[in-house]
Structure formats: C-alpha cells, structure tokens
Amino acid sequence: MNGRAVEPSYGQILQLDELLQSACVHDEDVDSVLFLATHQSCEIFFAVMLRHLEAARTALDAGDGALAARRVAPLPIIVSTLVRQFDGLATLTPAAFDAIRTALGSASGFQSAQFREVEYLCGLRDTRFLNTDGFTEDDRARLRKRLEERSVQEAYHDFADDCADPAAVEQVRGALIDFDEALAMWRARHAVLAERFLGGATGTAGSDGAKYLWLAARRRVLPDVWAAAS
Numbered sequence: 001m002n003g004r005a006v007e008p009s010y011g012q013i014l015q016l017d018e019l020l021q022s023a024c025v026h027d028e029d030v031d032s033v034l035f036l037a038t039h040q041s042c043e044i045f046f047a048v049m050l051r052h053l054e055a056a057r058t059a060l061d062a063g064d065g066a067l068a069a070r071r072v073a074p075l076p077i078i079v080s081t082l083v084r085q086f087d088g089l090a091t092l093t094p095a096a097f098d099a100i101r102t103a104l105g106s107a108s109g110f111q112s113a114q115f116r117e118v119e120y121l122c123g124l125r126d127t128r129f130l131n132t133d134g135f136t137e138d139d140r141a142r143l144r145k146r147l148e149e150r151s152v153q154e155a156y157h158d159f160a161d162d163c164a165d166p167a168a169v170e171q172v173r174g175a176l177i178d179f180d181e182a183l184a185m186w187r188a189r190h191a192v193l194a195e196r197f198l199g200g201a202t203g204t205a206g207s208d209g210a211k212y213l214w215l216a217a218r219r220r221v222l223p224d225v226w227a228a229a230s
C-alpha cells in the first residue's frame with residue numbers, strides 16, 4: 001500500500017508455522033511435551049554445531065586461526081545450554097518418566113545420527129556406530145561421508161604445523177578444548193540424569209544405561225588436540 005515491498009515477517013523468516021507443526025508440542029501429556037521437545041531442541045543445536053565445526057575446519061584449512069576460533073567460540077556456550085535442558089528433564093517425576101519410557105519402546109538418543117556426526121566430524125571415529133539399529137540408510141550415508149571427510153582435529157594439526165605464530169595456534173587449541181570440555185560435562189550430566197531415572201536398569205536402546213553413559217563420558221571428540229602439547 002505504501003509502495004514498499006512487503007517484507008517477510010518474523011514468523012515467515014523463522015518458518016514458525018512449519019516448525020511448530022512438526023514440533024512435538026501437541027501431545028496431551030505435557031510431560032511428554034517437555035521430554036520430546038527437549039530432544040528436538042538438542043537436535044537443532046547439534047545441527048548448528050555441525051555447521052560451526054565445518055566452518056571452523058574451512059577456516060583452519062585457509063590458515064585463518066582467528067576465524068576458526070571465532071567459529072568454535074559459541075559451541076561451549078551452546079553445549080552448556082543443553083546441560084541446563086537436562087536439569088529441566090530432571091524435574092519429571094519417576095512415574096512420568098516411566099510412562100514416557102514405556103511409550104519410547106526401543107527408541108533412544110543413542111540413535112541420534114547427528115550426535116555421531118559431531119563425533120566423526122571432530123575426529124572421534126568409532127565405526128561400530130554405523131551399525132546402530134534405527135539408523136536410516138540416509139543416516140548411514142551421511143556418517144560414511146563424514147568418515148571420508150577430513151576431521152577438525154586433522155585440520156587443526158596441519159594448521160598448527162604450518163603456523164609461525166604460537167599464540168594463534170594456542171587460541172585455536174583453547175577454543176577446541178573448551179568445546180570438548182563442555183561436551184564432557186554434557187556427557188556427565190546425561191549419565192547422572194540416567195542414573196536418577198534408571199538406577200541400574202538398561203536403557204531403551206538396550207545398553208547398560210547409566211553405566212554405559214559413564215563410560216561414554218570418558219570419550220573426547222578431539223583426542224589428538226588434548227594430546228598435543230600446549
């Protein structure tokens with residue numbers, strides 16, 4: 001009317017109709033809403049992590065340590081918000097959790113292909129996870145592609161070998177370690193949460209439950225970066 005082109009609204013830019021349509025927020029049981037929407041929100045942030053890690057790898061390959069560190073910098077903050085989401089799930093009652101667990105059947109976060117992508121892209125490459133029950137053929141293809149790609153820790157090592165400025169190398173290493181440290185805290189919080197609800201029982205994917213997650217908490221996605229001298 002005023003001659004200006006119609007600009008997309010907030011809802012259109014965020015595709016909120018489509019997003020909220022597929023978000024698990026419609027269940028009558030509000031405990032399930034909390035449980036499922038928390039997982040969906042984690043998956044969105046796993047996708048964001050993958051984008052940032054890819055961008056950091058590109059920056060390292062271009063010899064730009066400052067940009068690589070900037071791409072990695074938000075990741076520990078994002079991971080700590082995901083740790084807080086576990087705190088939210090800890091407010092479920094044992095009965096509410098048991099009802100959700102029954103409804104889950106054999107479904108589990110263990111089947112998060114994006115989480116394995118984060119591990120593979122960084123450099124923690126346990127190929128046994130390719131056989132995870134519940135992965136689609138697309139999931140497996142994406143994971144195989146990640147295994148063929150250069151890992152972030154390989155890119156870091158080549159950058160460190162070629163870089164004449166030790167401070168620049170340390171800046172990148174510090175950012176990567178901050179990220180992996182935050183992930184270690186996420187893994188530990190996850191294990192405590194599983195212990196709270198499962199005690200010594202097995203997980204829905206059939207693992208040893210909290211015991212499995214405590215072992216997993218010792219994994220580092222960037223083992224060679226930790227091993228490198230600072």
Ligand code: HEM
Nearest residue numbers: 039042089108109110112115194203204205206207209216
């Ligand atoms: C009350 C909440 C939760 C409980 C009790 C729980 C429990 C478990 C258990 C027992 C496992 C081991 C596999 C199995 O046997 O199922 C597992 C794996 C996993 N869960 Fe959760 N989980 C919870 C919430 C979440 C959330 C919110 C996420 C976010 C996406 C998540 C992501 C994962 C991932 C990525 C794995 C694989 C970890 C690995 O192999 O290192 N979980 N979970």
